[in-house]
Amino acid sequence: MMQEEIDYSKIHVSEIQGRYVTYDHLKVFISSLPPMFSVENIGTSVRGEAIKSITYGFGPKRILMWSQMHGNESTTTKAVLDLLNYLKEDNHDITEIATSCTLKIIPILNPDGARGYTRINANKVDLNRDAQDLTQPESRILKKEFEEFKPDFCFNLHDQRTIFNVGTTNKPATVSFLAPAFDMERNSSPSRKISMQLIAAMNSKLQKLIPNQVGRYDDGFNSNCVGDAFQMRETPTLLFEAGHYKEDYEREKTRELIFHALLKGIETIISDSLDDYTVNDYLSIPENGKQYVDILVKNSHKLKPSLSSNQIIYIHYKEVFKDGKVVFSPEILNFDAMPLDIFGHKMLNCDNSIDMNWLKENEILALLY
Known part of the structure; x- marks a missing residue:
């Protein structure tokens, strides 16, 4: 796969832009997906809105992605639409993805929060603090998909505020990553090591596009957070945080960068090239500041x-x-x-x-x- 050859302008889903994204905006795009994409209603939100998943490919390496767990964090949703649009093309690279992996994407996990542009769901619960109690239908849907799909990798897709910088520099944290901890001591484990290596691979791509604008999110442990909970179950889980790029409050440039990160992650998985990257490569990514x-x-x-x-x-x-x-x-x-x-x-x-x-x-x- 040669990401350098991709003309992003040709796969960018231009009809879906801005920060406000609901299933209403996605309806036409999803309904127009060709038969190679399997679209399912996997449950309903507190207010009864359908939550959908889109499955592509039939390969043995299984990747589960979900976006808009927080309803007002829509940048990564736009990026996964661009990814799906790219996968509609007919070429050798995309055939390789289909035969090597199975992707399952939940574009909006929290449709009630998306509709009201709130972080929380309709019951005023932060779904990313509900991984253990599972008090909310959306949390139970995600757990069910995790257990039935049995992913080899999980991509937990979010937005972050404009306050974050890289380390102590004046570079904005346009994209941040985290390999979530699985215990209070933030020890390493085989799954967390894989998460770190995969993030290092994506960082290697992004450094060519936004030098010194990639940060590492705080890894304080919280078993109620979904990423930590899935890491506890020995599934490599990666947190993506889409942040600010200069003059890009609509997060259109950042969505492009997230697209490239997603594709680099998939490329690394299917090429079995994780060992080209090390834990130290991950740890060398500066932690986020708030300056x-x-x-x-x-x-x-x-x-x-x-x-x-x-x-x-x-x-x-x-x-x-x-x-x-x-x-x-x-x-x-x-x-x-x-x-x-x-x-x-x-x-x-x-x-x-x-x-x-x-x-x-x-x-x-x-x-x-």
Whole structure:
């Protein structure tokens, strides 16, 4: 398989964009999938909405993927649609995937949360904290699929906030990964080692596309998290976190990067090339920091004279679901609560007339009064 030859623009599912993604948006795409894709209703959500799975291939290596466990984390859903669109093509590389693996993808596990653009489900439960108690129908559906499909690999697909940077650098964590722990001591195990090697393979691809913009997510153990729970059952499980790319609040560039990571992961699995990558390759990925705000404003006393001349304003966007779309609403963060080293995805200086006009046009000035 030669990912370098892929023209992403040709497989990008352009009719599904933005942050708000529900089964309504997926309906036409899913219904148009050719017979080589098996679409099933695998259960219903709290509010009775069908949860679907899409199965492709007939090979012995079995990969289970699920997205939008958190309803407001849709970037990876768009990426798996691009993957499915790629798999519709007729060429040798794709035939190799079909004969080597069986993919089972749940594009939206939490359709009620997706419809309301909430992290939680309709019962206000975080499904990623329900792996042991299984109080929610969506959690039970995922467990049932896991037990019946018997995957060799699990891909747990999420979004992360714009606050994350790589290590202590000013590089945003555009994509982050985690090989979840399986015990409190965060020991290694055969399945966790495989997870680490597979992440290292995907990182090798992404470093060519976004150098130094891949982070490693915190591996604190929580048996109620699905990734940890599946790792406890000795199934290599990988957490994907789709993050921020410059000026990409709709996460369209990030979806492309997740697509390439997914394909590299599949390529590594079917080529039996895991041993080309090491645990140390994984551990060399810097851990995520939390040093980003969406907007950083210097010389803010030019906006509000009562502020000191060295006062910096830190602003983040709150995602507000309004009239069927996601609106990014600016909010000023607590001045006193910020650590010393903070980076801004947008850096503005009130000494600059262009920046001042931008602040006024985007109603930032009104936040100060």
